[in-house]
Amino acid sequence: MDSLTQIILGAAVGEAVLGKKIGNKAMLYGAIAGTIPDLDVLSAFFTDSVTALEMHRGFTHSILFSVVFAPIFAFIVTRYEKFKNLKSWSWLFFWAFITHPILDAQTTWGTQLFWPLDIRLAFKNVFVIDPLYTIPFLVLLVLSMLQKKDTQKRRYYNNLGLIISSSYLVLTMVLKGISYQTFTKELATQNIQYKEIETKPSPLNSILWTANVEKENEYLIGHSSFFDKNPIQFYHYPKNHELLGNLIQQPKVQRMIAISKGWYTINKKDDTLYFNDLRFGTLSIKPNAENFVFKYKIEVDANGVPFFIEEPKEKNDAKKLISELWERIKGN
Template sequence: MDSITQAVLGAALQGTLLGRLQGRRALVYGAALATVPDLDVVIHYADPVSQMTYHRGFSHSIFVLTGVALLLAWLVAWIGQRRRPDAGYRWPRLFVAFWLVLVTHPLLDAFTVYGTQLFWPLTLTPLSWAAVFIIDPIYTLPLLMAVAYAFWRGPGRRARGLMTAALIFSTAYLGFGLAGRMTVEQRFEQALQAQGVAPREVRAMPMAFNNLLWRVLAKTEDGGYYEGVSSLFDREPPEMHYLSLNAPLAKVLQDDPLYTRLRWFTDDWLRYDVVGSTLVVTDLRMGIPGNYNFRFAMARRDEQGQWQVETPSRWRDNGTSMFNGGDLALIGRRILDQHPPLPLQAWTARAMTPAAASGVSR
């Protein structure tokens, strides 16, 4: 999730648990502590594939963060008992508060589609439950308002009650997102089966700034996939179109360790395209059709027409952005109205337009 959401979640948790002890400082400390796992972004990697796949790694591990919480609780309790022995700085209470503030950060990240290595150093596929978009005002605003009230009035009983209510609502909202994802996946699978298609794997993820409208992917046995859109308010089958994964193009990359790592991180939700003389590998999980967040130029044809694997660089889709006003307006309208359907094929065609590759990875 975005940094503001993580900060207000941490502030709400620590303000609720330690507000009586620390006052307004609990809100500030909680907000700061909750951002600690994202400090891994300061580490610079040599290529964008590494930058993507090592983010949300060791710093998001529940094992590492439990150790940090233990150490921090011991340190704060030791200092507190010497400076303010009657203030109530007890290790168990501090540990629970710090652990929750730290661990809820990667847990919330795991509810997005990106991928979070909760159990690092175990090499399990990164978790991506895809129940909420990376920026969702409905999740964030109740927490933000409760924390702002607590900072204004102080974390007294009323303020702590508001923060507790906001935490309960935000948690329930994540559950609503999971239920919505399962609903649209089942609906999409049924729509394909009605066409005589038996999908091999189905994956849904929320579209921009909401969890009412979902983009759904379904792999098929013939090496292709369907991409479509479904709203929780739909009464008709979702719009969809069929594309090829172009998996044979991946043979040139089979000995590349960065490609192997990318397949692992994305759970192999990858498509391959030849754009000009460049082999472009796309993470299908994030973005909208034709405008994906993570596309990488990973090989290039030489003058003899032979593929040469190269250090990955970011591939830009014809200078477009998934946050342009026109597309967002269509997405917002589509939540409630199924007609006209989103222009999936037109959006996808944009991805085939040659664009500049860039080494910028953020």
């Protein structure tokens, strides 16, 4: 999830663990701890794009990291804080650390919760930024913060925030199941034969859902709102995997394919190849849009080794997407 949401979650967890004993400091330390797993993004400054993508949401988002580093951070804090209970501080850091990847596992990218095992959990039931999850949580956290540390109201508001946010995640799981049934029934109605289908919510909401459908030589992308009255339209995206040619044998290309879980297309423009990660879709829901969220230019050095360079995103695309989403959510 986005940084603000992880800060809110960390603060709420910190309050639940130690708020009664140290007041707002529990929220402060919980908020800080809730952002620590995302420090793995710093790897982008020291490694190539492929390695950085492999490391993202890896070790720092694992149970192992939470277990090992929680007491270390707790020990450091007890060196200068008046409250010296090592066990209590360890619990605060552990729960702030572990809830971060558990929440991230609900998104499309997922997390390697069981690192070093090569298992990435990605339930794809919530978008990385979802106001319906974040805003009520934030309001209740602020209300809790304004209460004295030993009052019942403080715990009530904080616990209510945790309950509502967690319940929303459960609800999105149900909505994902409903949308899956809608997509598969529509594919059957349209006599579309396919190999695999994956569904996920569209940006900023849980009403409009997107399906990626794999066929032999192409992918289909369709959108379905719970307010739709007409059949789903699926748009075609040729795989074009053959454009990679001999590059398909290169380790970095194989690693990128593994990162994308095989959901990728290749396109060529002015003799330059582009790798499009289909899992995250496009910054538009218009028919056959090609402004993919994650698009990488493939550059090949003199030794024939490919390098992946992420294409910058256009700010105007994001603004247009919000407008398009609002219209499409209301139904087709």
